Amino acid sequence: MKLIEERDKRTVRRKIAKKEWDEMITLSVNDTQTVRLLDEGAVVMANGNIDFYIQKGTLEKYLTDLEEDYVGTINVGHMDFASFPFILGTWTKKDLHLVDIGDGRKGLDVDLHLDYENPLVKSLAMMPYSLGVSAEFYVHVNEEASYRIGVEVIDDVFIHDFAIVGEAGNVNSSGIKLKGGTKVTLKELTEKLGVTESEVLNAVDETIEKEESAPEVDEKELEVAETEELSVEETVVEDEVEEKELEATEEVVEDETDKMLAVMSDVIEKLSAKVDTLTSQVVDLTAQLEQKEKELAVKDEKAKSFGDKFKNLYASLAEDEPVVETKKEVLRTDGIGEL
Numbered sequence: 001m002k003l004i005e006e007r008d009k010r011t012v013r014r015k016i017a018k019k020e021w022d023e024m025i026t027l028s029v030n031d032t033q034t035v036r037l038l039d040e041g042a043v044v045m046a047n048g049n050i051d052f053y054i055q056k057g058t059l060e061k062y063l064t065d066l067e068e069d070y071v072g073t074i075n076v077g078h079m080d081f082a083s084f085p086f087i088l089g090t091w092t093k094k095d096l097h098l099v100d101i102g103d104g105r106k107g108l109d110v111d112l113h114l115d116y117e118n119p120l121v122k123s124l125a126m127m128p129y130s131l132g133v134s135a136e137f138y139v140h141v142n143e144e145a146s147y148r149i150g151v152e153v154i155d156d157v158f159i160h161d162f163a164i165v166g167e168a169g170n171v172n173s174s175g176i177k178l179k180g181g182t183k184v185t186l187k188e189l190t191e192k193l194g195v196t197e198s199e200v201l202n203a204v205d206e207t208i209e210k211e212e213s214a215p216e217v218d219e220k221e222l223e224v225a226e227t228e229e230l231s232v233e234e235t236v237v238e239d240e241v242e243e244k245e246l247e248a249t250e251e252v253v254e255d256e257t258d259k260m261l262a263v264m265s266d267v268i269e270k271l272s273a274k275v276d277t278l279t280s281q282v283v284d285l286t287a288q289l290e291q292k293e294k295e296l297a298v299k300d301e302k303a304k305s306f307g308d309k310f311k312n313l314y315a316s317l318a319e320d321e322p323v324v325e326t327k328k329e330v331l332r333t334d335g336i337g338e339l
Helices: 002-024 056-063 119-125 143-149 186-193 197-213 219-227 232-309 311-320
Strands: 033-039 039-046 048-054 071-076 090-091 096-102 105-112 134-143 153-165 330-332
Touching: 033 096, 033 153, 056 096, 056 105, 090 105, 143 153, 143 197, 153 197
Parallel strands: 048 153, 071 153
Antiparallel strands: 033 105, 039 048, 071 090, 096 105, 134 153, 134 330
């Protein structure tokens, strides 16, 4: 029957439209992602070697001692605010959650609150690849344990901020795809339509109620309706109007996409320049570090030679020297190739 065929066509069209609207509009109460910020245990470098080791209980101690009113920030690629003044979002103690990762170790998750109005966040959300998060923290190094196992052992941390990065040092902080960057929020939708949020929600509820309570048409009514003439010209005109509206919508979307791509291109160009500068600095610092290591190796060799020749004097000096407990507190990140 033609009536049924037309109904089926409308059903298919409505399903397609619903899928598109659901993908574009976010009306959920909570669209927040939870991501892994840091894990206890070994933090491994790209070549498979251990970079440093976080002792069991360290993250629980950090979360217990963290002040309730502390507010941390989220940046891009560990870029400091002084040179790159973009803050992607913030977080507080209530956004942090300890999780059991086995063998008595803990992981620290964080609710990822990002400013989706920020052009950088929108650009990152449009990227076709996954990202990661990388913590920025001060550490206390357990010198005795570090010397014993030959790897830097951290027994206390203070995480103050974290960054969105391309490659995370903490491997479980990788593989993140930002949500919501290309969606329209309820607030944006109401502003575009010139109505209130409650009016939109009421309209949605009324539509759902009408569809659920709509009476089914019996066979006799279908037979009567089938005899009615349908205007082919009106149907064609309606289709043409819908096509024009779709074309206009596509033009608006393309225009917004072009603007976003222009912003993204400018941001990527600036980030690339910053990365080149940092890479150059890393090369220089690496060369300086290698030179220092060579100098220290020469000094150690001389000291060993002196100790072998004058054992008694060496032992006497060692006995007279007071024992001083050393504490090492440095700022670092878990990112590969970072600070």
